[in-house]
Amino acid sequence: MNIAIDGPAGAGKSTIAKTLAKKLGYIYVDTGAMYRAMALYFLEQGISPENEPAIMDAADRADISICYHKGQQQVILNKEDVNGKIRKEEVGNMASAISIYPAVRTKLVALQQKLAKTADVIMDGRDIGTCVLPDAEVKVYLTASPCTRAKRRFDELQEKGVECDLEAIQKDIEERDYRDMHRKTSPLRQAEDAVLIDSSELNIDEVVEAVYNIWKKRQ
Ligand code: DC
Numbered sequence: 001m002n003i004a005i006d007g008p009a010g011a012g013k014s015t016i017a018k019t020l021a022k023k024l025g026y027i028y029v030d031t032g033a034m035y036r037a038m039a040l041y042f043l044e045q046g047i048s049p050e051n052e053p054a055i056m057d058a059a060d061r062a063d064i065s066i067c068y069h070k071g072q073q074q075v076i077l078n079k080e081d082v083n084g085k086i087r088k089e090e091v092g093n094m095a096s097a098i099s100i101y102p103a104v105r106t107k108l109v110a111l112q113q114k115l116a117k118t119a120d121v122i123m124d125g126r127d128i129g130t131c132v133l134p135d136a137e138v139k140v141y142l143t144a145s146p147c148t149r150a151k152r153r154f155d156e157l158q159e160k161g162v163e164c165d166l167e168a169i170q171k172d173i174e175e176r177d178y179r180d181m182h183r184k185t186s187p188l189r190q191a192e193d194a195v196l197i198d199s200s201e202l203n204i205d206e207v208v209e210a211v212y213n214i215w216k217k218r219q
Contacts (some may be wrong), residue, residue, distance in 0.1 A: 001118065001138075003026065004123055004132070004141075005122065005124040005139075005211070006128050006130070006139075007128050010153050010174070011149060013142050014146065014195075017124045020208055020212065021122045022071075023025055024122070024212075025120075026103075026120045027072065028073060029121050029122070029123040030113055030124060031112055031132070032092075032125055033107060034088060034111065034112070036075075036133040037062070037064050038098060038104055039091050040086055041061075041077055041078070041083055042098060043056055044095065052101060055104065056101070059101070059103045059104050062077060064076070064077055064107075064161075096176050096179050099180070102178070109127075109132050112125075112132045112197065126186070127186035129191035130139070130186065130189060137218045140195050140214065142207070143197070143198055146170055146173050148200045152168065154166045184211060
């Protein structure tokens with residue numbers, strides 16, 4: 001049994017997926033982390049996101065896999081654990097920019113599908129319900145208004161003591177939404193059979209409960 005959760009940046013997908021994975025004993029697969037690892041490789045190689053031939057060539061050389069340490073997903077890029085390096089905004093934006101290329105997507109989708117064959121997974125991303133796991137038993141499209149998502153990200157950064165600007169964060173989120181929703185290959189969209197949850201007015205427990213109830217009905 002697989003659960004697919006798609007939605008835009010900052011909608012709370014990973015928090016919900018992690019909590020539910022624990023509750024249900026499923027493996028949580030964060031596919032964004034794989035695109036981020038690929039993006040990190042291109043950044044380290046000094047490759048511009050516009051240089052498609054260089055991206056195609058480098059995508060072949062980026063060996064990406066995941067493993068689990070104390071229940072936490074670790075992303076391995078060419079034998080190095082890069083979990084600590086992929087959370088920066090710069091890497092997230094590069095991930096969004098390079099995820100338009102079929103050479104990048106084909107490789108990562110194959111890895112994601114392989115993982116879903118080995119266990120019950122709850123997988124989050126942008127194209128899980130539409131492309132990676134079209135037969136997933138549970139599909140959720142989790143969203144929230146750009147303003148809510150920006151405020152959540154702002155609070156998160158403030159808590160970490162990182163100086164930031166709410167307006168700049170919202171602009172960044174809107175640009176990322178546009179890119180992720182308008183690319184040619186597997187754009188972010190709600191699968192026809194996905195349940196829409198808008199978390200703008202809901203807390204984490206309420207969203208977890210909503211997804212849990214959908215899962216329960218499918219048993
Ligand atoms: O979920 P995230 O912010 O870690 O994802 C970073 C970027 O990776 C996102 O803006 C678009 C891309 N991505 C994708 O194209 N498909 C996925 N399944 C997951 C992420």
